[in-house]
Amino acid sequence: MDIPQNRYPVDEKKTEELAKCYSRIIELLGEDVEREGLLKTPSRVAKAMQFLTQGYHIDPQSVIKSAMFREDYRQMVIVKDIDFYSMCEHHMLPFFGKAHVAYIPNHYITGLSKVARVVDIFSRRLQIQERLTTQIKNCIQDTLNPLGVMVVIEAQHMCMQMRGVEKQHSITTTSDFTGIFNQAKTREEFISLIKNK
Template sequence: MRDILTDLGEDPSREGLLDTPQRVAKAYQFLTQGYAQDPKAILQQALFAEAYDEMILVKDIEFYSLCEHHMLPFFGRAHVAYIPDGHIVGLSKIPRTVEVFARRLQVQERLTLQIRDAIDEVLQPLGAAVVIEAQHLCMMMRGVEKQSSRTTTSSMSGEFEKHRTRTEFMRLVQASS
């Protein structure tokens, strides 16, 4: 970090920058704490046998992540659904799972798949679906500089690959809160 400050033409020994390298290191440790967490273990902590077999949707899960290409933030909302097959998971575990994967250097496409795959593997539902809508500062602050652009990714498995179920999921995601 000191080298970067010097390359920018700054003086790393200047009062305001003296502790910047340590602050940046702490910030990146926090922003990438997902590497030290196991999302599957989080889901397994709160599995409950239940005969419910309709869609469960947790939507508008805020997340913040870092683009692995530029290490600039991207942020938005994740919408996660599954159809249980004998087991449900504590609702708070779904946003925690999103958070663990988001707190790693990421691309939005991989983030979407990782969330879906973890739910599929641990819950073994009849199907799972994830839609992520995000804004990327690497596109807003640099490069094409398009401040209003949003990127949407989705991944579906099982019952969500059927048109009717997918349509219901998308309708519920788009419904106003």
């Protein structure tokens, strides 16, 4: 099921169950869940978490296939600086940044917005950055069967900035690639193009 960009499903039964859990969490943290400012917080958090994890309910391959076209273009296609927000599965704190995706078509291309949607779908799950990078790469490779795919993600992790080592300016970079991107020259061309602002 493809969900429009600015809408997300809210399951009322799930919202009610989640809200009970968040009420208990708030109490265990030492707050008064009956305090005016917190009365609707459990329900709000329950709805927010459904939005932040909506990627579990969308098939990313079907998104690509919905705008898949035959084309003989054989040069690099790059969609860079794709903003994303995700939730670290270890602490359920946000990590966010930019994804850069390239592929070299092999008879088929997809709409450029669909590449960004694939990033959204996989980021709207409990994630780690390494897996997110690989899932995006695999989805595009498996669906379009291009000559190669490369994904680079640069992100800041709140679990490192707000807690733990508290390193506010650290950036984590991950990359993964297939096919023709195994050649250093092709990888270097991609890196050069995404760094060229």
